[in-house]
Amino acid sequence: MSTVAIITLAGDLHARVIRRQLQEVHGVEVAVVASDTLSAAGGLTWSNVAGPAPTLPTEDGGVLDVADLDLVWWRRCHGRPTVPDAVTDPQMRKLVVKDNRAGLRGLLLAGFTGTWISDPYATERAQNKILQLSVARRLGLTVPRTLVSTDPAAVRDFARAHGGTVIAKTMTGLLGTSLEAGRVTLESLRDDDEITVSATVYQEEVPGTDHLRVMVFGDAVHAARIRSGELDWRLAGDMEVEPVAIDERLADRLRRVTVRLGLRMGVFDVKLRPDGEPVFLEVNPQGQFLFVEGMSDMPLGEAFAQFVVDELARVHRRVPA
Amino acid sequence: MKHLAPMAARFTRSHQGYQHPAKLDAWEKAVMGPEAEAMRWPGGSISGSDDGWDDCDE
Numbered sequence: 001m002s003t004v005a006i007i008t009l010a011g012d013l014h015a016r017v018i019r020r021q022l023q024e025v026h027g028v029e030v031a032v033v034a035s036d037t038l039s040a041a042g043g044l045t046w047s048n049v050a051g052p053a054p055t056l057p058t059e060d061g062g063v064l065d066v067a068d069l070d071l072v073w074w075r076r077c078h079g080r081p082t083v084p085d086a087v088t089d090p091q092m093r094k095l096v097v098k099d100n101r102a103g104l105r106g107l108l109l110a111g112f113t114g115t116w117i118s119d120p121y122a123t124e125r126a127q128n129k130i131l132q133l134s135v136a137r138r139l140g141l142t143v144p145r146t147l148v149s150t151d152p153a154a155v156r157d158f159a160r161a162h163g164g165t166v167i168a169k170t171m172t173g174l175l176g177t178s179l180e181a182g183r184v185t186l187e188s189l190r191d192d193d194e195i196t197v198s199a200t201v202y203q204e205e206v207p208g209t210d211h212l213r214v215m216v217f218g219d220a221v222h223a224a225r226i227r228s229g230e231l232d233w234r235l236a237g238d239m240e241v242e243p244v245a246i247d248e249r250l251a252d253r254l255r256r257v258t259v260r261l262g263l264r265m266g267v268f269d270v271k272l273r274p275d276g277e278p279v280f281l282e283v284n285p286q287g288q289f290l291f292v293e294g295m296s297d298m299p300l301g302e303a304f305a306q307f308v309v310d311e312l313a314r315v316h317r318r319v320p321a
Numbered sequence: 322m323k324h325l326a327p328m329a330a331r332f333t334r335s336h337q338g339y340q341h342p343a344k345l346d347a348w349e350k351a352v353m354g355p356e357a358e359a360m361r362w363p364g365g366s367i368s369g370s371d372d373g374w375d376d377c378d379e
């Protein structure tokens with residue numbers, strides 16, 4: 001019997017590590033469902049007539065009974081789903097992906113009554129950077145002065161007002177193409193068409209070399225300091241990562257952002273100004289955290305497993321309706 | 322015709338020549354064993370710092 005399901009993409013290291021930790025250390029059964037390889041896997045069933053129980057296929061070729069689940073870790077649900085080559089019409093290939101996605105969601109929305117980490121719709125909503133920046137600021141965090149715009153005059157005025165150089169970054173991201181935050185100068189903002197083509201985040205640059213990656217797992221807060229000479233540390237060769245204690249006020253504000261966004265967890269990017277002031281950049285509702293363990297030896301896999309165990313205890317305490 | 326790209330696409334980063342930190346590499350191999358190589362996300366780390374990799378409906 002499975003009590004925990006991890007919905008993710010095939011071959012996800014986070015899912016493997018957490019499953020192992022939950023099974024071997026905590027005795028919790030875990031099933032992994034690969035949301036991008038549902039096509040041709042079989043094993044997805046729901047019905048409103050007596051007989052078949054709602055099931056989903058697991059990554060290792062088994063079948064999972066949705067009624068047995070107490071907790072779903074909703075980690076990754078898009079990716080680049082596989083579709084058999086035999087489906088050749090591009091429109092039909094899209095339909096295959098959309099129908100499998102709707103089947104997966106529907107089964108869980110209708111038949112799963114346990115706890116989500118985190119709710120799928122809250123997760124989607126919380127990904128929006130405009131919403132995040134607004135919520136973070138309202139809850140007392142320092143955030144960079146920001147403009148999101150497709151208006152050339154507004155963008156140039158913003159750059160001028162910030163010394164002629166601002167950070168530009170994307171609203172979302174792309175699978176398979178790494179996009180970084182970068183500096184743009186007023187002189188390079190000449191082409192209106194480049195500005196009007198899509199909404200872009202323009203921001204004052206937060207100076208310094210020290211960043212925080214803060215993992216909020218329920219009430220627990222784990223922080224690492226990432227030091228790098230590069231503006232965007234993600235593919236930096238010089239990245240140094242160390243566990244740090246953060247003050248309770250910051251921890252509490254980050255917890256409150258998580259709660260306000262309807263999430264059970266959040267992985268925050270914060271930059272430390274040279275004067276020590278932490279500046280909120282973003283929260284990733286399902287951010288990566290095991291690279292922090294790999295780089296710093298902070299036991300985050302176990303911390304996450306413990307979080308799941310605590311969430312399970314809350315489900316079990318809940319009085320049935 | 323002019324080839325337009327969004328402003329933020331000025332900062333596309335190629336993985337060519339990117340060196341996965343050795344410490345992370347060793348950790349991933351230790352936790353995943355030989356499977357780690359097959360799981361490697363193109364150019365990056367499988368325990369990865371890139372949060373964006375699910376963020377698409379292509």
Ligand SMILES: Nc1ncnc2c1ncn2[C@@H]1O[C@H](COP(=O)(O)OP(=O)(O)O)[C@@H](O)[C@H]1O
Nearest residue numbers: 144167181203204205206231232233269281282
């Ligand atoms: N305003 C800023 N000032 C300085 N550095 C920034 C700023 N915005 C982003 N960065 C750097 O770029 C990285 C990526 O930006 P972030 O806001 O986390 O967006 P995403 O990770 O979704 O691309 C940050 O972790 C930080 O290193």
Ligand SMILES: [Mg+2]
Nearest residue numbers: 269282284372
């Ligand atoms: Mg980030």
